[in-house]
Amino acid sequence: MHTLTTGRAKWVTDNAVSYVLVALGGPFRAFTQPWNSNPKGWVSMRRRWMPAVALVGLLSLAACGGGGGDQGATGGESASRQVEVYSWWTGPGEADGLKAMRGIFEKQNPDLTFFDAAVAGGSGNNARAVLAAKLQADTPPDTFQGHAGAELQGYIKAGDLEPVNFLYDELKLKGVFPDQLVQQITVNGQIYSVPVNIHRSNVLWFSPSVLREAGVAGPPATIPEFVAALEKVKATGKIPLSIGSEWTLTHLLESVLLGSLGPDAYTALWAPGADWSTPQITRALTDFKTIVSYAGPPQDDWQPASKQVADGEAAFNIMGDWAYGFFHNPPDGGLGKQSKVDFDWAPAPGTDGTFMWLSDSFTLPKGAKNRDGAVAWLKVAASKEGQDAFNPKKGSIPARKDADPALYTDYLADALKDWSEDRLVGSIQHGVVANQPWLAAINEAVGLFQAGQDVAALQAALADAAAANAQ
Amino acid sequence: MTRMRRWLPGLLLLSPSIAAIAIFVYGMLGWNLQVAMTDRHDEISEGRFVGLTNFVQLWDQPRWHISVEHAVVFTLVFVGGALLLGWLLAFLMERGIRGEGTFRAIYLFPMAISFVATGIVWRWLMNAGTGERAVGLNALLDGLGLGFLQWQWFRDPDWGMAAMAIPAVWQMSGYVMALFLAGFRGVPDELREAARVDGASEWKVYRHIVLPLLRPVTLSALIILGHISLKVFDLIVAVAGTQVVTDVPAVFMWVAVFDSHDPAKGATIAAYIVLSVTVFVVPYLIWSVRRERRES
Numbered sequence: 001m002h003t004l005t006t007g008r009a010k011w012v013t014d015n016a017v018s019y020v021l022v023a024l025g026g027p028f029r030a031f032t033q034p035w036n037s038n039p040k041g042w043v044s045m046r047r048r049w050m051p052a053v054a055l056v057g058l059l060s061l062a063a064c065g066g067g068g069g070d071q072g073a074t075g076g077e078s079a080s081r082q083v084e085v086y087s088w089w090t091g092p093g094e095a096d097g098l099k100a101m102r103g104i105f106e107k108q109n110p111d112l113t114f115f116d117a118a119v120a121g122g123s124g125n126n127a128r129a130v131l132a133a134k135l136q137a138d139t140p141p142d143t144f145q146g147h148a149g150a151e152l153q154g155y156i157k158a159g160d161l162e163p164v165n166f167l168y169d170e171l172k173l174k175g176v177f178p179d180q181l182v183q184q185i186t187v188n189g190q191i192y193s194v195p196v197n198i199h200r201s202n203v204l205w206f207s208p209s210v211l212r213e214a215g216v217a218g219p220p221a222t223i224p225e226f227v228a229a230l231e232k233v234k235a236t237g238k239i240p241l242s243i244g245s246e247w248t249l250t251h252l253l254e255s256v257l258l259g260s261l262g263p264d265a266y267t268a269l270w271a272p273g274a275d276w277s278t279p280q281i282t283r284a285l286t287d288f289k290t291i292v293s294y295a296g297p298p299q300d301d302w303q304p305a306s307k308q309v310a311d312g313e314a315a316f317n318i319m320g321d322w323a324y325g326f327f328h329n330p331p332d333g334g335l336g337k338q339s340k341v342d343f344d345w346a347p348a349p350g351t352d353g354t355f356m357w358l359s360d361s362f363t364l365p366k367g368a369k370n371r372d373g374a375v376a377w378l379k380v381a382a383s384k385e386g387q388d389a390f391n392p393k394k395g396s397i398p399a400r401k402d403a404d405p406a407l408y409t410d411y412l413a414d415a416l417k418d419w420s421e422d423r424l425v426g427s428i429q430h431g432v433v434a435n436q437p438w439l440a441a442i443n444e445a446v447g448l449f450q451a452g453q454d455v456a457a458l459q460a461a462l463a464d465a466a467a468a469n470a471q
Numbered sequence: 472m473t474r475m476r477r478w479l480p481g482l483l484l485l486s487p488s489i490a491a492i493a494i495f496v497y498g499m500l501g502w503n504l505q506v507a508m509t510d511r512h513d514e515i516s517e518g519r520f521v522g523l524t525n526f527v528q529l530w531d532q533p534r535w536h537i538s539v540e541h542a543v544v545f546t547l548v549f550v551g552g553a554l555l556l557g558w559l560l561a562f563l564m565e566r567g568i569r570g571e572g573t574f575r576a577i578y579l580f581p582m583a584i585s586f587v588a589t590g591i592v593w594r595w596l597m598n599a600g601t602g603e604r605a606v607g608l609n610a611l612l613d614g615l616g617l618g619f620l621q622w623q624w625f626r627d628p629d630w631g632m633a634a635m636a637i638p639a640v641w642q643m644s645g646y647v648m649a650l651f652l653a654g655f656r657g658v659p660d661e662l663r664e665a666a667r668v669d670g671a672s673e674w675k676v677y678r679h680i681v682l683p684l685l686r687p688v689t690l691s692a693l694i695i696l697g698h699i700s701l702k703v704f705d706l707i708v709a710v711a712g713t714q715v716v717t718d719v720p721a722v723f724m725w726v727a728v729f730d731s732h733d734p735a736k737g738a739t740i741a742a743y744i745v746l747s748v749t750v751f752v753v754p755y756l757i758w759s760v761r762r763e764r765r766e767s
Contacts, residue, residue: 125713125730128729129725129729132514132729136514154513154514154732157513157515158514158515245711245714246712246715297599297600297601297604297623297626298599298626300594300598313604436730436731436732437730437731437732437733439730440726440731440732443730447714447718448533448534448715450716451537451628451715451716457533
């Protein structure tokens with residue numbers, strides 16, 4: 001990626017593309033208008049292709065060679081000052097937050113250049129795929145974003161990450177992050193990332209007007225109450241529960257598991273050797289099946305699903321608290337809805353008093369070009385100033401306990417309060433408790449369940465996934 | 472010396488692509504097959520040779536069965552639909568429709584769009600909302616008074632993949648039309664006239680003269696569409712992402728490599744995809760080599 005940013009290499013790559021297009025132009029005409037050629041046109045076309053193919057081959061080799069040479073010539077000097085920060089923050093709000101943090105970073109480190117290597121795509125799926133290729137090729141970015149917790153396990157095992165305990169000691173971070181958070185991201189005494197923000201996963205979003213219409217007094221506090229409320233909404237013809245694509249079902253599952261099992265049994269599931277075949281889990285998964293049976297037509301992603309609640313088409317949606325920013329922010333990035341009127345929130349049924357957290361964090365990859373630059377970035381990301389600049393824009397709360405409460409209003413004020421008081425448990429879908437292969441196996445089990453609605457098969461698949469991946 | 476002068480420039484001109492294909496196609500194919508026959512189920516381990524174990528074990532996974540079924544349904548609907556529609560369009564053009572050039576351009580244009588762009592537009596068109604919440608095609612059906620035809624499109628667990636094939640048919644049938652049109656135009660007028668002189672009806676001219684002469688074109692179209700269909704990835708991901716409900720082998724491969732971090736499983740699925748395409752392509756190659764030999 002570095003080579004593309006230096007001037008000459010970019011010129012070469014850009015021009016290689018236009019050569020290819022020119023070279024393809026001639027044969028393409030023959031290819032798309034075969035009716036204009038004689039009956040033997042296909043043969044003559046093949047002859048016309050050959051030089052073009054050869055030319056393309058030559059040019060692409062030349063382009064590769066040019067790019068490689070360039071890196072050696074000019075890459076060294078600029079790389080020592082440049083800090084490549086790899087994230088998936090490209091959307092409204094999150095990109096603004098990153099920019100605010102970047103401003104602080106550049107003010108504190110005038111000799112360093114911030115290089116924004118963001119890869120678009122919600123939840124970081126695309127970014128992780130590109131990152132895997134970079135790590136495989138031993139060209140890691142100077143620091144990359146990852147969900148704090150088990151998502152990083154694969155990188156740790158592969159020896160891609162350096163522990164950042166020294167930073168926690170130097171900045172006294174163990175005193176400013178909640179103890180439970182520090183415990184939950186520590187692996188064999190080592191910590192591998194710096195959490196920038198905290199999101200809550202177990203939030204029930206609801207439409208006050210639809211609930212009134214259905215005669216539901218308030219947000220349901222337990223799963224049986226939830227099912228009763230869903231039934232009442234169903235009678236009105238509105239969508240009882242809105243859902244999005246496959247991953248939003250896993251997101252729903254984690255809240256149902258927590259609500260049905262309670263925080264202790266839920267946490268125990270993620271330890272090696274945990275028993276997933278208990279009747280308690282069967283009951284939780286049966287609850288899940290019941291709840292899913294009230295779901296509306298699956299939407300493309302979480303946004304349209306959450307929007308159904310804010311628009312008064314659906315009664316409930318269980319989604320992380322990034323939905324708040326989406327509801328509340330002015331149009332062009334948000335829906336401009338009024339909180340407590342168009343939408344309201346409560347902890348997911350049965351999970352009051354428990355904060356199911358997830359966190360975006362930054363890491364220190366081994367073998368990166370600019371380790372000092374990365375450490376400087378991590379210091380900004382860990383600082384009160386950095387977190388208070390980033391989080392109000394992103395619509396999340398800081399991981400630090402000493403944040404300025406005046407900056408966090410409305411929903412975020414609630415979240416900040418719960419974050420300091422509640423019991424903390426980690427999210428499945430968002431990389432806290434299950435490592436990446438485990439999560440992939442859980443998503444697959446949920447996807448298969450969506451087709452077959454078979455609770456026993458779901459439980460067996462979840463048990464297999466745990467047996468194969470827990471560590 | 473003179474003989475060398477004859478073949479050397481050609482070889483020099485071709486050598487970059489020969490080298491590139493040798494490394495990036497056949498080299499990578501070989502590497503993939505090698506990984507598929509190891510137990511390299513994470514990115515760290517070296518992987519020991521396990522023969523065909525992975526190829527057998529893949530069939531124990533319910534998701535693999537689903538993705539294979541999906542690939543079959545998608546291929547049947549897509550290849551069949553594009554061939555039929557393309558043939559029909561070419562037939563109408565061939566009958567001398569007015570403004571043929573314009574129609575040709577219109578039907579060919581979708582081919583210029585990438586599957587990703589097509590997928591994003593069709594994702595909206597094939598929205599699963601019905602009744603009051605219908606948008607896209609379901610709203611269109613409602614407006615036409617055909618509301619009873621509304622369905623979940625690609626989200627239907629049984630026939631979703633048939634819906635997924637619709638954008639692909641939309642995109643590729645113009646191309647098939649071009650192929651068939653070239654085929655129609657390639658049928659010498661003398662043959663048709665001779666048949667008419669012998670008293671053949673217009674239908675019989677098509678049945679016994681034109682269609683048999685179109686067989687090579689049909690076969691080419693079948694091969695081209697078939698291999699696109701078996702490898703399809705971009706369209707599916709643009710429409711539905713990597714969900715089980717629209718899983719196909721190429722999407723499963725992506726999930727195995729990048730989400731499950733299981734290179735051996737991904738390589739095994741990739742090998743199966745290559746194998747399935749080979750089933751299409753190799754008989755075609757044999758057939759065309761034989762034909763060329765016969766003609767020369």
